[in-house]
Structures are given as structure tokens and as C-alpha cells.
Amino acid sequence: MQHQMEDFIRALRAADVKVSPAESIDAHEAVARIGYGDRELLKDALCATLAKSEDEVARFDRAFDNFFARDPFDFATPPPPPEGGEAAPPEAKLEDVSEEAAGSELAQIILAGDSTALSQAMERAAQAAQVSEIRLSTQKSRLTRRLLDEMGVAEIEKIISQARRLEGEGGNALADRLEAGRKVVAAEAQRYVQRQHDLYASESGRQLREELLARKALNAEGGIDPVDLQVMQALVRKMAKRLADRYSRRRNRARKGHLDVRRTLRQSMAYGGVPFNVVWKTERVDKPKIIAICDVSKSVAAAAQFLLTFLYSLNEVVDRMDAYAFSGRMIPVNQILDEHGVDKAILEVLKLIGFQQTDYGRALQDFAENHLDKLDRHTTVIFLGDARSNYADPRLDIMRTIHERSRSVIWLNPEPESYWNQGDSVMNRYLPFCHLAKTCNTLDQLERIIEDVLRQYVPR
Amino acid sequence: MTILAQAANASPSADSFASVDALVQGLAGVGYIASRRIATALYMSVHLQKPILVEGVAGVGKTELALSTATLLGLPLIRMQCYEGLDESKALYEWKYGKQLLYTQILKDRMGAELADAAGMDEAMERLHGMGDMFFSEPFLEPRPLMKALREDDGCVLLIDEIDKSDEAFEAFLLEVLSAYQASVPELGVIKAKTPPIVFLTSNNVRDLGDALKRRCLHLHIPLPEASLERRIVASRVPNIEERLTHQLVGFVQALREMDLRKSPSISETVDWARALILMHADSLDAAMVRDTLNVILKYEQDIQMVEPQVSELLRTAQTTP
Numbered sequence: 001m002q003h004q005m006e007d008f009i010r011a012l013r014a015a016d017v018k019v020s021p022a023e024s025i026d027a028h029e030a031v032a033r034i035g036y037g038d039r040e041l042l043k044d045a046l047c048a049t050l051a052k053s054e055d056e057v058a059r060f061d062r063a064f065d066n067f068f069a070r071d072p073f074d075f076a077t078p079p080p081p082p083e084g085g086e087a088a089p090p091e092a093k094l095e096d097v098s099e100e101a102a103g104s105e106l107a108q109i110i111l112a113g114d115s116t117a118l119s120q121a122m123e124r125a126a127q128a129a130q131v132s133e134i135r136l137s138t139q140k141s142r143l144t145r146r147l148l149d150e151m152g153v154a155e156i157e158k159i160i161s162q163a164r165r166l167e168g169e170g171g172n173a174l175a176d177r178l179e180a181g182r183k184v185v186a187a188e189a190q191r192y193v194q195r196q197h198d199l200y201a202s203e204s205g206r207q208l209r210e211e212l213l214a215r216k217a218l219n220a221e222g223g224i225d226p227v228d229l230q231v232m233q234a235l236v237r238k239m240a241k242r243l244a245d246r247y248s249r250r251r252n253r254a255r256k257g258h259l260d261v262r263r264t265l266r267q268s269m270a271y272g273g274v275p276f277n278v279v280w281k282t283e284r285v286d287k288p289k290i291i292a293i294c295d296v297s298k299s300v301a302a303a304a305q306f307l308l309t310f311l312y313s314l315n316e317v318v319d320r321m322d323a324y325a326f327s328g329r330m331i332p333v334n335q336i337l338d339e340h341g342v343d344k345a346i347l348e349v350l351k352l353i354g355f356q357q358t359d360y361g362r363a364l365q366d367f368a369e370n371h372l373d374k375l376d377r378h379t380t381v382i383f384l385g386d387a388r389s390n391y392a393d394p395r396l397d398i399m400r401t402i403h404e405r406s407r408s409v410i411w412l413n414p415e416p417e418s419y420w421n422q423g424d425s426v427m428n429r430y431l432p433f434c435h436l437a438k439t440c441n442t443l444d445q446l447e448r449i450i451e452d453v454l455r456q457y458v459p460r
Numbered sequence: 461m462t463i464l465a466q467a468a469n470a471s472p473s474a475d476s477f478a479s480v481d482a483l484v485q486g487l488a489g490v491g492y493i494a495s496r497r498i499a500t501a502l503y504m505s506v507h508l509q510k511p512i513l514v515e516g517v518a519g520v521g522k523t524e525l526a527l528s529t530a531t532l533l534g535l536p537l538i539r540m541q542c543y544e545g546l547d548e549s550k551a552l553y554e555w556k557y558g559k560q561l562l563y564t565q566i567l568k569d570r571m572g573a574e575l576a577d578a579a580g581m582d583e584a585m586e587r588l589h590g591m592g593d594m595f596f597s598e599p600f601l602e603p604r605p606l607m608k609a610l611r612e613d614d615g616c617v618l619l620i621d622e623i624d625k626s627d628e629a630f631e632a633f634l635l636e637v638l639s640a641y642q643a644s645v646p647e648l649g650v651i652k653a654k655t656p657p658i659v660f661l662t663s664n665n666v667r668d669l670g671d672a673l674k675r676r677c678l679h680l681h682i683p684l685p686e687a688s689l690e691r692r693i694v695a696s697r698v699p700n701i702e703e704r705l706t707h708q709l710v711g712f713v714q715a716l717r718e719m720d721l722r723k724s725p726s727i728s729e730t731v732d733w734a735r736a737l738i739l740m741h742a743d744s745l746d747a748a749m750v751r752d753t754l755n756v757i758l759k760y761e762q763d764i765q766m767v768e769p770q771v772s773e774l775l776r777t778a779q780t781t782p
Contacts, residue, residue: 018671023675030504044496045501047497047501056679276558
């Protein structure tokens with residue numbers, strides 16, 4: 001049973017339920033306490049010790065049911081030929097074939113049609129063949145082969161061919177029955193390996209894909225596979241949720257643990273110098289206030305969708321965020337992001353102003369004319385764009401104003417640094433006015449940078 | 461195995477905690493109708509001596525579970541409500557600074573006299589040290605919930621309510637208390653619980669809790685109950701309610717939960733509603749009655765407006781559900 005617990009915990013980990021060694025010790029203690037007798041009790045007890053959030057409970061329940069599912073084999077061995085029929089000669093016995101045949105366990109199981117024994121034999125063989133180590137779907141056929149070898153199918157094949165050579169009809173009848181049994185066993189083995197794959201490997205495949213996508217360039221040549229698009233959008237949302245969990249809490253005041261002598265003395269005046277009220281020093285902690293300005297022009301078309309998805313998610317996370325989008329002209333998009341679901345909001349923004357000729361100067365001027373009062377010394381301004389302005393005036397003077405009035409200016413450029421300032425890019429001219437300018441063309445980088453921005457506001 | 465043996469000795473009301481079924485019955489005896497999953501988690505928590513982290517939407521009976529456990533075991537319940545900015549001095553202990561200052565003020569002359577005849581600076585210092593210790597002793601210590609729980613010699617039920625509202629720093633501070641059942645006070649030394657308290661932590665999922673905390677706790681998620689369980693809960697909480705009314709009202713609430721509401725009614729709302737209906741001497745539900753009392757189960761204006769036109773229809777579905 002020890003072995004089974006270990007396998008089960010491995011299956012849980014594969015199903016994205018985090019299980020630490022300490023928790024697995026807890027689980028073992030729990031099992032020692034309640035035993036394996038009551039299935040529901042076992043499930044509940046393991047659930048309490050291993051699954052640690054609502055999502056994990058759901059995944060745990062699924063994994064438990066899959067893992068401990070013991071669906072009976074459908075062992076449809078053809079029944080022995082009807083007795084009493086003249087034409088049907090008695091079937092040959094295993095002993096008639098050869099001595100080894102008589103000793104073959106699997107052959108006996110098949111002839112007896114004993115499903116319990118078969119499932120036990122398969123379990124044993126699976127352990128020997130290490131089927132539960134399966135990681136990739138491409139390993140399935142190899143592992144099935146190994147499993148069958150361990151069960152002694154080769155032996156059965158030998159017996160069949162020997163039985164066919166026996167004299168009389170009896171040999172053939174035995175061979176037919178073994179043949180049918182062998183097919184059932186092979187099918188069962190395949191099913192077994194498939195189930196192991198579902199238990200241990202299906203989730204890891206998905207994780208691998210997500211990892212790759214997180215590192216894939218957003219403005220890659222040829223765009224992003226439509227199949228991946230869905231996964232990536234889900235990833236972006238997950239990422240924003242993660243950031244939200246960490247940083248959404250209000251952090252108004254933090255007590256520093258120092259006595260505020262000045263104010264304590266002052267309050268004590270009212271009581272003739274006796275300090276009835278003790279006052280502590282406090283510290284104000286800023287909530288993040290972010291202004292995000294997103295380029296949605298042709299040159300960043302591929303990345304624009306993700307930048308907007310991210311804006312959308314960020315908008316739900318950060319209380320005080322103003323989002324703007326531009327290609328030629330700049331518009332505030334907060335309202336659009338608030339009102340619609342993510343897909344619709346992105347379409348709406350792109351429909352309004354997307355994919356036109358970029359003009360950074362014009363966009364900055366729009367911002368300066370209408371929204372400059374949004375900037376104060378608590379604001380972080382994030383630009384998402386490639387700074388390719390089609391040779392128009394980049395309006396460095398406005399950029400300087402933004403730089404001076406805000407707490408920090410961060411520029412995230414989807415192009416690699418070596419492309420900056422080539423062609424119509426004016427990145428290097430904007431650079432002096434940015435506190436931080438970075439290449440950001442994968443979801444991974446995006447998350448790391450946004451996290452840095454949010455962390456600045458959090459006391460360590 | 462030694463741990464388990466200790467745990468068995470530690471559980472005071474051995475009868476109720478002998479098995480999960482006994483526990484279900486025991487809890488029912490004090491008015492808490494528990495599903496088997498809840499009872500199993502509680503059973504494991506007591507026998508493995510682990511804190512239990514209870515999650516679920518508001519009003520589903522998280523706090524009530526701790527209260528009922530305390531009643532069942534006949535132990536005192538110590539409750540600590542968490543909030544943003546809660547820190548060590550509010551949770552564990554605090555020196556009574558006001559009292560200390562006040563006393564030093566009052567005793568100023570007395571202390572001056574005491575020091576006046578000191579031979580030299582060294583001796584004056586020496587005497588002053590003695591007085592300093594006087595001001596950091598038990599009478600000036602203000603024990604807060606955690607300290608109180610650790611000092612209960614016969615054990616107690618400690619309820620740390622809405623842990624998700626506290627800061628991460630506080631969560632980290634809790635780790636020592638929760639894993640070793642001890643806390644250190646620099647001036648007094650380490651305080652260790654003689655009998656570990658039974659600890660409940662509740663969370664509304666305002667934020668994700670840290671892995672370190674989750675690892676030290678057993679986890680229990682209480683979902684909204686099925687109709688049959690909810691009927692039993694209502695019957696136990698509101699003893700003189702007609703069975704027909706219970707049926708109707710639980711059916712109605714269950715139907716409401718299918719709808720896309722801002723805040724679905726949870727168990728506490730169902731019970732409140734049942735009580736309200738009893739007060740109004742209703743023995744069955746009709747549309748007018750439901751409309752009048754809708755504000756008991758729905759807490760947002762939009763929700764009420766959304767449900768109101770559909771009341772008759774919902775009532776019909778409620779009647780037909782088994």
C-alpha cells in the first residue's frame with residue numbers, strides 16, 4: 001500500500017495539486033489512523049491533508065476517482081466448446097503442449113477467465129515495466145510492449161504455435177482460445193497504459209506547452225498560431241490574477257513600532273502631562289497608481305492583442321489605473337475595458353483606433369492636452385510600444401514634461417535592443433526620459449516587469 | 461506513532477472523536493449538521509494536532525463550526541478577528557505602555573527619593589535596573605488572543621477568523637504559533653502551550669494564502685450544501701418550522717443559487733429567512749410573501765431587482781424539485 005500512496009501522490013502532482021513532502025507525511029499519518037477500509041473516509045481524509053484550495057479540491061477529487069478506479073476487465077474469453085457434441089473433439093490440455101506451457105501463469109489465467117488474477121498480474125508487470133514513469137504520449141506504444149513482455153505474452157505466443165502443431169482438433173481449439181485471450185490482454189494493456197498516461201503525463205504535456213508559449217515572442221514572424229492564441233490569452237489572465245493576489249490588498253498605513261514622542265507629549269498636555277494616549281509612528285504606503293499607454297498600430301499589430309489583454313487584466317487588478325491606446329490619435333480606453341468582456345473590449349479598441357499610421361508626437365500631444373492632470377508624483381507611466389513614429393516629430397518636450405511630473409516612466413518595447421533607433425524608431429531619443437526601458441516581447445518578461453513596478457509600492 | 465498516541469490522550473471528549481460517524485452525531489447534538497467531509501477534516505485535525513484552514517463563501521458556517529466544536533468539547537473559545545494592519549502586539553501580547561508611563565509619573569518622587577541616597581552613579585544605576593524589571597512584569601502585560609490560547613492549560617478552541625484579511629507579515633508570524641504551539645516574548649522567554657489548542661483558521665479567499673501556512677494546516681472547503689443537507693440544517697436551527705415550508709424555502713434558495721447573482725444566498729441567509737417567515741406566521745410560501753421578505757436573502761439592490769419579476773416562476777420550480 002505504501003507503494004500505492006507514493007504513486008497516488010505522484011498522480012496528484014501530475015494533476016497540478018502541489019504536494020510537499022511534509023504534506024505527504026501528513027497523508028501517511030492520516031491513512032495510518034483511518035486505514036483503507038472505507039473508501040469515502042479515505043478520500044475525505046486525504047483531501048483534507050493534500051488539497052489546499054478550492055481548485056485543488058476539485059482536481060483532487062478527479063485524480064482520486066481516476067486513480068482508484070478499478071473497472072473490471074471485460075474478459076470475454078469464448079466459452080469452452082459445448083460438451084457432448086460429436087464433431088467437437090475434447091480440447092487439448094496445456095500439459096499436452098509442453099512442460100513450460102503447463103507452468104505459464106498467464107495461460108492459466110486466460111483459460112480460467114479470471115479477471116481478478118489478470119488485473120493483479122498486470123499491476124505486478126506494470127511495476128516491473130515502470131509504466132507509471134510515463135511522461136510523453138510517444139512512450140505509450142513502447143511501454144505497452146514492455147508491459148506485455150513482463151506479463152509473459154511471448155510465452156503465450158510460443159504455446160499457441162506449439163498447440164497448432166499438435167495432432168488432432170484439440171490443439172487448434174486451445175490455440176484459438178489462447179489467441180482470443182491474448183488479444184484481450186493486449187487491449188487491456190493498451191488501456192492500462194493509456195490510463196497511466198492520463199494520470200501522470202497528460203497534465204505535464206499541457207504545462208510544457210504553456211511554458212513554451214510564455215517564452216514565445218509576441219511579435220514573432222507569421223504571428224501566433226490560432227490554437228495557441230486561446231492558451232496564451234488564458235495565460236495572460238492567469239498572470240494578472242497572480243499579480244492581483246499578491247498586490248491588490250490595500251496597504252494604507254503600516255505601523256513602524258516606534259513611539260511618536262512628539263505627538264504623545266502633545267496629547268498628554270490635556271491630562272496635565274500624564275501620557276494617557278500613546279501614539280505610534282505610522283507610515284503611509286502608496287497604492288499603485290498606473291497610467292498605461294499602449295501602441296496598437298500596424299508595426300506592433302501582433303503584440304497589440306496581448307498588450308491589450310494585459311491592460312484589460314491589469315485594469316481589473318489595480319484600482320487606480322488609467323489606460324490609453326493610440327496609433328494616430330490617443331483615446332482613453334478605461335471605459336471600454338470596464339464595460340465589455342476581454343475579447344469584445346479588444347476588438348472594440350482595435351476597431352476605434354487600431355492599425356493606423358503611428359504618430360507618437362500626435363498621440364503625446366493628445367495626452368498632454370487632455371490628460372496631463374492625471375499625472376502626479378505617485379504615478380507610474382508605462383508605455384507599451386516600439387517607438388516607430390513614421391519620421392514624424394516625436395515631441396520630446398511633452399515626453400520631458402511627463403518625465404518630470406510622474407514618479408517613474410517605464411518603456412516596454414517589443415523589439416530587441418539592437419533594433420532600437422534603426423529606421424524610423426526614435427527609441428534612443430525617448431530613452432533619456434525613461435527611468436527604465438526594456439525589451440518585452442514575451443509573456444514571461446511582461447510579468448516580471450509589471451511585478452517589479454507593483455513591488456516598488458510595497459514595503460519590504 | 462507516538463504522535464498519534466499523544467493525540468489520542470489529548471482529545472478530551474474521546475467519545476465524540478472516536479470515529480467520524482460519532483463526530484457527525486456529536487456535532488448534530490450541538491446543532492451543527494456536518495457533511496462527512498467536514499467531520500473527517502475535523503477528526504483528522506484533532507488527531508493529527510494540526511490547525512484546520514476552513515474556506516468557503518461568507519455565511520456557509522465556517523465560524524459556526526469552530527463555535528460548535530468548542531461547545532461539543534466544553535472548551536473555551538478564543539476568537540481573534542483578523543484585519544488589515546493586525547500585528548504582533550494586537551495578536552500576541554502588548555505591554556501596557558500607558559500604565560507604565562502613568563506609574564513612572566506617579567512614582568517619580570518616590571523614585572527620586574530612592575535614588576537620592578545612592579552613594580554614586582554606579583549604585584544609582586544598579587537600583588534603577590531593579591526598577592526597570594519591575595515595569596516589565598506580569599501586571600504590565602496585556603495578553604492578546606494568541607497568548608491567552610497558549611496559556612489555557614486545559615486546552616481551548618482558537619478561532620483565527622478571516623486570516624486572508626491580515627497582512628503577509630502577520631501570516632509569517634503565525635507560523636511559529638501554529639506549528640510548535642509556542643510563542644516567544646523577549647522579556648519573559650518562550651511560552652509553550654501545555655495542551656495544544658484546536659485551531660481553526662477561516663478564509664474568504666480575499667487573497668491567496670502563502671504556501672507555508674497552507675502546508676501547516678489541513679484544508680477544508682465548505683461548499684454550499686445540497687438541498688437535503690440544507691433542509692436538515694434549517695430544521696435543526698429553526699426547530700418549530702413546518703416541514704412543508706422548509707421544503708419550499710430550501711427549494712427556492714437552491715433555485716436562486718442557479719442564477720447569476722452578485723451574492724448568492726448562503727446557509728446563514730436561508731436560516732435567517734426561515735426565522736423571519738416564522739415570525740410572520742407563514743406556514744407556506746407565496747409570491748407576495750417572498751417579495752416582501754426578499755431583502756432577507758438578497759443583499760444587493762440589483763439582485764433584488766433581477767429576482768423580483770421571476771419570483772412566481774422560481775416558486776414553481778422550487779415546488780417541483782424533490
